[in-house]
Amino acid sequence: MRIGVISTVFPTKRNPTAGIFVKEELDSLAGHCEVRLIAPIANHYWFGESRSNDAHQKYPVLRPFALGFPRWFMQRLYPSSMAATLRLADRSFFKGCDIIHAHNAFPEGGAAVKAFGGRFPVIITAHGSGLHLFAMKSALKPGIVKALNSAQRIICVSSYLTKILRVLGVTTKTVVIPNGIDLSFLTPGDKEQNSELLGL
Secondary structure, eight states: OEEEEEOSOSOOSSOTTTTHHHHHHHHHHTTTSEEEEEOOEEGGGOTTSOOSOOTTOSSOEEOOEEOOOOTTSOGGGHHHHHHHHHHHHHTTTTTTOSEEEEESIIIIIHHHHHHHBTTBOEEEEEOSHHHHTGGGSTTTHHHHHHHHHHSSEEEESSHHHHHHHHHHTOOSOEEEOOOOOOTTTSOOOOHHHHHHHHTO
16 A cells, blocks of 8 residues: 655754654554655745655655745635645656545645545544644635545544534544554653652
8 A cells, every 4th residue: 555645744954853743653654555755845944954855764755845825824825835736746756646644634634635636535634733723713714624524534633623623514534543652662650659750
């Protein structure tokens, strides 16, 4: 299986911890299937960033330019501008993908549906900001709800987000998959001993 992933939250030269949860997920997923990532870089972060795959990656990463819009100016156009970027990249990069997975409802979810809807099944992961912040704006809500209702499945990182989806009028089937943790690094310990160690 080949999965095309879209995410603007992914580690960059300027911010190496940005979207580290997406990177960890894809690093793990790459052990089970073929992964290809398009991580667009908005214009205000463009200069000084790497545009191509890092040597240590387990999968190809494409970092194309995406015309971004700030919160105070025509922000509703962001999914359309990103969709144009994705269509250009799709000519070769996403060829042969079985599914498209977009991280975040806005702008990635809307862009994925505009660029690939009808050609590939689209799955959108709702991490929170797309619903807590962007979907609450009257100018953005209709486009976000339309994109979510056009997806084949929505992954929510918490059960609370599924309730927000229903309030917004989203009817697409959802599944809750919380963000994972590395149990080789973070393991449960003795509560009393840890409290004493931390001086609590």
